[in-house]
Each structure stands twice: as structure tokens, then as C-alpha cells.
Amino acid sequence: MTTPQPATCPATQHAGRPAGTCPIHQQAAQFDPFQDAYMENPSEFVRWAREQKPVFYSPKLDYWVVTRYQAIKDIFRDPITFSPSNVLEPVGEPSPEAAAILKEYGYAMNRTLVNEDEPAHMARRRALMEPFTPEHLRKHEPTVRRLVTTAIDGFIDDGRVDLMQKLLWDVPFSVALEFLGIEDDSDRETMHRFSIAHTINAFGRPTPEERANVAHTVGQFWQFSGEVLEKMKRTPDGPGWMRYSIRQQKDFPEVVTDSYLHSMMMAIIVAAHESTSFASANAIKLLLEHPESWADICKNPLLISPAVEECLRHNGSIGSWRRRATRDVEIEGVAIPSGARLLLVVSSANHDPRQFGDPDFFDIRRDNTVEHLTFGFGAHQCLGKNIGRMEMQIIIGELSRRLPHMRLADQTYQYVHNLAFRGPRGLVVEWDPAQNPERHDADVLHATQEVRLGAPLAKHVVRDLKIASAQQVADNILLLRLVSPTGTSLPQWTPGAHLDIECGNTGLSRQYSLCSDLNDHKAWEVAVLNDPESRGGSSWIHQHARSGAELRVRGPRNHFRLNETPAGRLLFVAGGIGITPIMAMAQRARALNLDYEIHFSCRSRCTLPFAHALQQTHGARLHLHISDEGKRNDFDHLLAGLKDDTEVYACGPNRMLEALEAAVARRGLPDTCLHIEHFVNSVTILDxxxxxxxxxxxxxxxxxxxxxxxxxxxxxxxxxxxxxxxxxxxxxxxxxxxxxxxxxxxxxxxxxxxxxxxxxxxxxxxxxxxxxxxxxxxx
Structure with a gap:
């Protein structure tokens, strides 16, 4: 139910809007992100909008709020229609008193990488991006490790610490200064005060009592940044990104201007550490709230990189980004007028079920978590994302190695209310120093984990599962039932999904389709054919897979997806072990009451798995083609008379799939109707x-x-x-x-x-x- 349309509603100013279509929803009228409930969980705060009103106008902010993944990603894709010029713009009009104070300090904050329009933005980004590439960032890794180690050494025997005070602010701040090339960091407290004031000024809503103090501090920060920049200009050949930018100014004077350098100096001192400090705090809090995930990364450090990405998705340090519409445009069916200001709630997008399955479930092995929008997307994606990843991985890696028994202390979390950075001001943890691993094993102090500068490697996203049973279901076919060693539920999966199973220490990993009941969340099942012509994976599994043994798996991942809203009927074609993905597809088709048939081919009855269960479930929809009994599947006959809207899903031996493709071509059916699954690639990759x-x-x-x-x-x-x-x-x-x-x-x-x-x-x-x-x- 909507409230009466106010006279000042911006929608009424948009030509062509029908009467009675004001987007101001009752909850939209009350929307206020400057409170703890929003800062604690922005996604939950706007769940109502994501589900019911994905784009709404907030009269309290005078912003249009966008909450769904695809709409926000599309906005990031188009920096011409959606200008970033208001990213650092104060939320409300500054008071005359505050404006006068800033003028006294000569404050002239201009454009930076985050709020620059095209084409100037990409020209500057290209000129200045080299130090942000993984190759150049690697040289900062030893410094990050030293800073983290030194900080932890300072409290390792205390048993209780506020990580924000002793680790999570200091380390990212020190790394930021080194990266920028700022040598003098003696007055850290003043710089911390500067950063908070800048955050409140650009992204917050200071009270009338706060405005004067904030303006004075921001003005002092502006002067400080200018002094540091002038000092660097006297030694331009020194280290750091700002000196690199000064050197680039000689080659690109119209691109890298004095005004730009001064504004960037001020903005990046904040951005380079504030987001990483809060992201690290949010991640550690989230991991400790999920003890199984914390135990997993303590046991297997390769999981730290994917865990960081899932933390950034589930509870990132950037709640929203801002844009301004440069023309009349429509978003999610809502007409947005030219000049409108947009608040893109990326924390909400990162919990959109249209993009992330079971989005509120915290899963450090999620297969598409890197698609989160915390760093933005496209031309304005955060340049510093990889140095932030490096710091987070090292911080979490050192804490999980040296303090695996750490736990959250009872506490109340407080936040700096603003539209950009989000994270607790304090994060208190406790532990028993007597249980510190290094007291009993000195090698703990010398171990390090691999740091990924970029998206996690999927091969590192492993899960240790226990074999609950290993059952022979046909000649040379073993059905494995896999469960969590702790008995917890496993993530949901979709028909056609497969697992990658690591074959011990052989270096081999092989893909096997999931064939278990889609409604069974306690176990996954895969069937493995011991193929004498295979590359060794299946024989290893048949030799070593026993009830009670553990396997390392990756996934589920799905590139053989079932269309659940087909225009016509579904035809499932399987050969031998290729029945495994088809089983789940058929189960789903039956549950959706779709029109389908299963055609299952095998050499003989003894090589035919799951026939009895399939017969019981699907009855006359199941057709068996057994070669030894003279019943071979004639694809030309099978496809005869099929309508063009039929969809065919097939999995089996390559020769069967090739024959099916040829039959589709002979019958003149559109090749878009055929969906096939391969587990062997015979194409030459790179010569x-x-x-x-x-x-x-x-x-x-x-x-x-x-x-x-x-x-x-x-x-x-x-x-x-x-x-x-x-x-x-x-x-x-x-x-x-x-x-x-x-x-x-x-x-x-x-x-x-x-x-x-x-x-x-x-x-x-x-x-x-x-x-x-x-x-x-x-x-």
C-alpha cells in the first residue's frame, strides 16, 4: 500500500508518468540508512525493497534507491548515463558556516578516480594503474607480513584484545602510507581523526553541532595533503604511487593535473585503508560467528582466498555506491528523471537470490562469490582491490594460524553512520594464551600461506567430505554417498551440477555429476564408472573409496543447466554412466509437472545402474535401450516428428553424443534444441x-x-x-x-x-x- 503522493515527489516532474504511480512506498518514506540497524546489516534492512520494490524514492535522502544485482551491475556498466560525479558529494547541503570554514583552509576537493566522468576518467586510470597490477603489488607482501606479525606479537599472550585498535586499523593504514610513499607517519592519531572527518563529510550526515568541527578537521586534512604532496614533488624519483603519479604528470600534464593530485592524495589516504580495515573486521567477525568455516580455514589455508571473497559478498565493507542520472532513464520499470541521484545498495545486490543461490547462507566454497559488487564493476571498479585482498588474506591467515582458538567476546558493536564504509569501530576477541600453538610448536611461527592477488582459484575451493557408503550399483559402477564429517547440511545444488573429486596425492581431479535426491540436503551422491580407458581417476576412486574414508571435493558447479520453463517437451538421452545428471533433471521435471521422456542406453543389464529406481519413479516415461537384448536407440527414429520447441538433454560416451548431434542435423532440427555434457576435451589448447x-x-x-x-x-x-x-x-x-x-x-x-x-x-x-x-x- 502506498502513501498519498506528496507535492514535491520528483516522479511528478517526469514527463509521461501516469497519475497514481508515485514510487514512494510507506517503507520508502521511512528509509534512513544513518542508523545502526542499516550499518549492521544493509541487506536485511532493505530486504523488503529487494523483494517488493527494487527501485524506490527516498524523500529523506532525496535519492532513488536501487537494490537488485542486475540493475546495479547494469548501472555500473554505463558510466555515461550514470555519472559517478556525486560519489564524494556531501549527502545534504553544507551549512553556510561549514562552507565558510572550508573556504578558510582553501579547500578545493575536485575529481578523483572514483568520481571522475568519462573520458577524463579512463585517461587518468590508464596513466596511473600500473602500480596496482598483481606483478607490482607483490613487492608489498613482505611488508604486510612483517606488520601483521609484529602487531600480533604485541598481544599474543594477552588473552583479550580489540583487534580494531591493535591490528585492523594500524596495519592497513601503514600499508596505505607505504603504497602512497608517505614516510612520516608519526602522528597517526591525527591522521585517524582526519579520515573519520572525511568519511563523515563525504558520506555521512553530521549533526548541526558536528558540522563546524568536521569542517575544521577536513580543512586541516586538505592542507596536510597539500604539504605532503609538495614535499614529494621535491623528491619525485622516490617510492610510492603518488610519486609515480607525479612522474606521470610530466608525460601527461593535461591528464594528471595539480588539482587532481591534491584531491587524490586526500581521498586515497582514506580509501586505501578505511575499506580494508572495516572489511577485515567484518570478515573476522563473520568467520568467528561461523565456527565450522573458521575451523576449515585453520585446517586448510588455501580456503582463505575464497573465504575472503565470500566475506566481501556476505558482509563487505562498502554498503553502497552513488551515481547521478544524466538523462531520463528507466530502471526495473521505474522512470528516473535526468539529474536524479541514485543510491546503489551493493550489500543488497550481494544477497540477491537471482544471482546467488541461497544468498543468506554463508558458504566459503560458493562457486560464484567473486561476482560480488563490493568492489564495484567495470570502468570504476576499485583499483586497490588486490592490495586489500592481500592484506585481508595475510591478516586472517596469521590469526587463524597463531590464534585458531580465538573467539568473539561479548560486546556491543558501534558504527560510523555513513553511506559508504561500514564496519564496527571495535572488535574484541578472547582466547586462552596457554593454548597458543606456538608455545608447543615453534614451526607455527615460520609457516606462511599462499596469497592470491585476484579471483580465487576454483581448485583451492575444496571441501572435505566423508564417504558414508560406497555401493556397487552395476558392473564397475560405484555409488558414493558423501556427507559432512560434522553432520551439517550441504549447500543446495541444481540438476546437471557436478563435483570435482581430488584423487588423493596423484594430482588428478575428475568431474562426476551429482545424482542424489535433490531434496536431500545431508548428502551428495555421485556414481563412478571404472573405465579402463580413463586417465586414472576412476581407477583410483574404485581402489580407495571406502565407507568412512574422506575425499576432497570442489563444487558443485553447473554448466549443464536445465531450462525449467521450456516451451515444449523435454527429451532426456543417456548412455551408461551418463544417466547421472539426467536422473536429477528428470526428478526436477517431474516435480514441475513438465512433459518429458527418458531414453537410457546400455550395453547389457549388468551395466545398467539405477534402472529399478528410475522405473519406480518415472514409469512409462522411461525407455530402456539395451544392446545385448537387441534394443538399440535409433536416434533418427527417436527424433522423427519432434517439434522445434523440444529440448534434448544428453550425456554419455562421445560416440553417442556425436551420433545424436548428427541425427539432429539430419532431421533439420535447430541445434539450439540440443544440450550435451562432456567430461573430456580433445581440442588442442595452446601451441x-x-x-x-x-x-x-x-x-x-x-x-x-x-x-x-x-x-x-x-x-x-x-x-x-x-x-x-x-x-x-x-x-x-x-x-x-x-x-x-x-x-x-x-x-x-x-x-x-x-x-x-x-x-x-x-x-x-x-x-x-x-x-x-x-x-x-x-x-
Whole structure:
């Protein structure tokens, strides 16, 4: 139910809006993000909007609030229509007194990387981004480790500490100063005061009593930044990003201006540490609130990188970003007038079930967590994201190694109320010093974990599961029932999903489709054929998989998805062990009351798994084709008379899939109807002697990169700070898929169907290349 439309509603000023369609919802009229309830959990605070009113006008803010993932990502994609110019703009009009105070200090904050419009923004970003690439950031890793170690040494035997006071503010602040090249950090308390004042001024809503003090402090911060900059100009060959920027000014004087350098100096002192401090605090709080996840990373440090990404998604340090509409535009069906200010609640987007399955579930092994929008997206994505990741990984790694028994103390969390940075001002933890591992094992002090500068490697996102049972269900076919060792529920999965199972210390990992009951959240089941022609994975599993044993698995991941709203009927075709993904698809089709049939081929009855259970569940919809009994599946006959809107899902031996593809072509059916699953890629991936270099334009990032003949596209993207996940890097798993906008793709994967390849809208960056000289990607 909506409130009566106020006379000042901006919607009434938009030409063409029908009467009675004011977007001011009752809850929208009361929306106020400057309170603890919002700072503690922005996603929950706007759940009502995400579910019912994804775009609404807030009269208290005079902002249009956007809450869903795809809408926010599309806004980030278009910096022309949606200008970032108001990112650092005070929320309300400054008082005349505050404006006069700032003028006394010569305050002239201008554009920076976060609020610069195009085309100036990309020119500056390209000129100044090199120190942010993974290659250059690596040199800061020893400093981060030293700072973290020293800080923990200072309280390791105390048994109780406020991590914000003793670790999480100091370390990111020191790293920020080193990165910038600021040598004098003696007056840290003053700089801390400067940072808080800048945050309140740019993103907060100071009370009338606070405004004068905030203005004085911001003015002092402006003068301090100018003094530091002038000092650096006298030693331009020294270290740090600001001196690098000063040197670049000589080559690009119209791009890197004095005004820009001064404004950037002030803004980045805050941005370079405030977001990391709060992100680290939020992450540690979240992990300690989920003891199983904390225990997992203590046991396996390779999980720290994916855990950091899930923490950034689930409880990141950036609650929202801001934009201004430069023309009349429509968002989620709501007409937005030119000049309107937008609040993009990325914390809400990161909990959108349309993008993240079971989004409120904290899962450090989530397969698409890197798609979160905490860092923004596209041309204005945070340049410092990887140094922040480095700091968070090292902080969490050292704490989990040296204080695995740490726990949250009883406390009340307080926040700085603002629209950007969010995290507690204090984070008190406790532990028993007598249980410190280093008191009993000196090697603890010398261990280090690998740091990922970029998206987590999917191969590190492992889960230790116990084999509850290992049952022979047909000749050479073993059904494994996998459960959590602690008996907890496992994440939900969708029909067609598979697991990657690590085969002990062999270095092998193999993909197996999930075939368990979709409603069973306590266990996952996979069936493994001991194939004498395999590469060794299946034989290892048959030799070592026993009830009670543990397996390391990755996933679930799905690139063989079922269309749950088909226009016509569904035809499921399986050969041998290929029945496994089809079982789950058929279960889902039955639950949705869809029209479907299953055609299951096998050599003989003894090699036919799950036939009895399938017969009981699907009855006459199941058709068995057993070669030894003279019943082979005739694909031409099977496809005869099918309507064009039929969708065919098939999994089985390559020769069966090739025969089915040929039959589809002979019958003149659209190849878009056929969806197949492969677990072997026979395409040559990379031979430098036979390759050519090509360019790749990243449409959203404003970059054009060159992929040499001896490089993969994935390697080049990673080297240039572009987040793309990967796993097998053989063109099999689909983890590194990205969207393509233009160019002829040389597809070398076994994930995409023939029709999907022809569409030229997706490619696997680990193996596929350009047929011509250029590709344009949606990155």
C-alpha cells in the first residue's frame, strides 16, 4: 500500500508518468540508512525493497534507491548515463558556516578516480594503474607480513584484545602510507581523526553541532595533503604511487593535473585503508560467528582466498555506491528523471537470490562469490582491490594460524553512520594464551600461506567430505554417498551440477555429476564408472573409496543447466554412466509437472545402474535401450516428428553424443534444441608455434589488451587486474567463462554446445582465442 503522493515527489516532474504511480512506498518514506540497524546489516534492512520494490524514492535522502544485482551491475556498466560525479558529494547541503570554514583552509576537493566522468576518467586510470597490477603489488607482501606479525606479537599472550585498535586499523593504514610513499607517519592519531572527518563529510550526515568541527578537521586534512604532496614533488624519483603519479604528470600534464593530485592524495589516504580495515573486521567477525568455516580455514589455508571473497559478498565493507542520472532513464520499470541521484545498495545486490543461490547462507566454497559488487564493476571498479585482498588474506591467515582458538567476546558493536564504509569501530576477541600453538610448536611461527592477488582459484575451493557408503550399483559402477564429517547440511545444488573429486596425492581431479535426491540436503551422491580407458581417476576412486574414508571435493558447479520453463517437451538421452545428471533433471521435471521422456542406453543389464529406481519413479516415461537384448536407440527414429520447441538433454560416451548431434542435423532440427555434457576435451589448447596474437577490448573496463601467441587470454586478464575464476584450465569445467560482445571466437572447450558456439556470446578464457585480430568482452 502506498502513501498519498506528496507535492514535491520528483516522479511528478517526469514527463509521461501516469497519475497514481508515485514510487514512494510507506517503507520508502521511512528509509534512513544513518542508523545502526542499516550499518549492521544493509541487506536485511532493505530486504523488503529487494523483494517488493527494487527501485524506490527516498524523500529523506532525496535519492532513488536501487537494490537488485542486475540493475546495479547494469548501472555500473554505463558510466555515461550514470555519472559517478556525486560519489564524494556531501549527502545534504553544507551549512553556510561549514562552507565558510572550508573556504578558510582553501579547500578545493575536485575529481578523483572514483568520481571522475568519462573520458577524463579512463585517461587518468590508464596513466596511473600500473602500480596496482598483481606483478607490482607483490613487492608489498613482505611488508604486510612483517606488520601483521609484529602487531600480533604485541598481544599474543594477552588473552583479550580489540583487534580494531591493535591490528585492523594500524596495519592497513601503514600499508596505505607505504603504497602512497608517505614516510612520516608519526602522528597517526591525527591522521585517524582526519579520515573519520572525511568519511563523515563525504558520506555521512553530521549533526548541526558536528558540522563546524568536521569542517575544521577536513580543512586541516586538505592542507596536510597539500604539504605532503609538495614535499614529494621535491623528491619525485622516490617510492610510492603518488610519486609515480607525479612522474606521470610530466608525460601527461593535461591528464594528471595539480588539482587532481591534491584531491587524490586526500581521498586515497582514506580509501586505501578505511575499506580494508572495516572489511577485515567484518570478515573476522563473520568467520568467528561461523565456527565450522573458521575451523576449515585453520585446517586448510588455501580456503582463505575464497573465504575472503565470500566475506566481501556476505558482509563487505562498502554498503553502497552513488551515481547521478544524466538523462531520463528507466530502471526495473521505474522512470528516473535526468539529474536524479541514485543510491546503489551493493550489500543488497550481494544477497540477491537471482544471482546467488541461497544468498543468506554463508558458504566459503560458493562457486560464484567473486561476482560480488563490493568492489564495484567495470570502468570504476576499485583499483586497490588486490592490495586489500592481500592484506585481508595475510591478516586472517596469521590469526587463524597463531590464534585458531580465538573467539568473539561479548560486546556491543558501534558504527560510523555513513553511506559508504561500514564496519564496527571495535572488535574484541578472547582466547586462552596457554593454548597458543606456538608455545608447543615453534614451526607455527615460520609457516606462511599462499596469497592470491585476484579471483580465487576454483581448485583451492575444496571441501572435505566423508564417504558414508560406497555401493556397487552395476558392473564397475560405484555409488558414493558423501556427507559432512560434522553432520551439517550441504549447500543446495541444481540438476546437471557436478563435483570435482581430488584423487588423493596423484594430482588428478575428475568431474562426476551429482545424482542424489535433490531434496536431500545431508548428502551428495555421485556414481563412478571404472573405465579402463580413463586417465586414472576412476581407477583410483574404485581402489580407495571406502565407507568412512574422506575425499576432497570442489563444487558443485553447473554448466549443464536445465531450462525449467521450456516451451515444449523435454527429451532426456543417456548412455551408461551418463544417466547421472539426467536422473536429477528428470526428478526436477517431474516435480514441475513438465512433459518429458527418458531414453537410457546400455550395453547389457549388468551395466545398467539405477534402472529399478528410475522405473519406480518415472514409469512409462522411461525407455530402456539395451544392446545385448537387441534394443538399440535409433536416434533418427527417436527424433522423427519432434517439434522445434523440444529440448534434448544428453550425456554419455562421445560416440553417442556425436551420433545424436548428427541425427539432429539430419532431421533439420535447430541445434539450439540440443544440450550435451562432456567430461573430456580433445581440442588442442595452446601451441605457440601455431597461434597468432590478438587484441581483446574490455568494454566495461575501458582497456584494450594484447594476448601474445604464447599466452592464454586468462593469463593476460589476471595480469591486468581483471577477476576471472578458473579451475581445470583445460576447457572442461566452465569456471572461466566470460561473455563476448563482438569478434569471431576460436572455441576450444568442451563446455559449449554447437549452437552456443555459433552465437559467439561466451568463451572459456583458459583455452579459447580469437580467429581474427580482436575480441570485445563484457568485462
Amino acid at each position: 605457440p608455434d601455431k597461434e597468432h596474437a590478438f587484441d581483446v577490448e574490455l568494454k566495461n573496463s575501458g582497456l584494450t589488451l594484447t594476448v601474445a601467441n604464447d599466452q592464454t587470454l586468462l593469463d593476460v586478464l589476471r595480469a591486468n587486474n581483471i577477476d576471472v575464476q578458473s579451475d581445470c584450465e583445460e576447457g572442461l569445467c566452465g569456471a572461466c567463462e566470460v561473455a563476448a560482445l563482438d569478434g569471431d571466437i576460436d572455441h576450444r572447450d568442451s563446455v559449449l554446445t554447437t549452437s552456443e558456439r555459433r552465437e559467439n556470446t561466451r568463451l572459456m578464457t583458459c583455452c579459447s582465442r580469437a580467429k581474427g585480430q580482436k575480441l570485445v568482452l563484457d568485462l
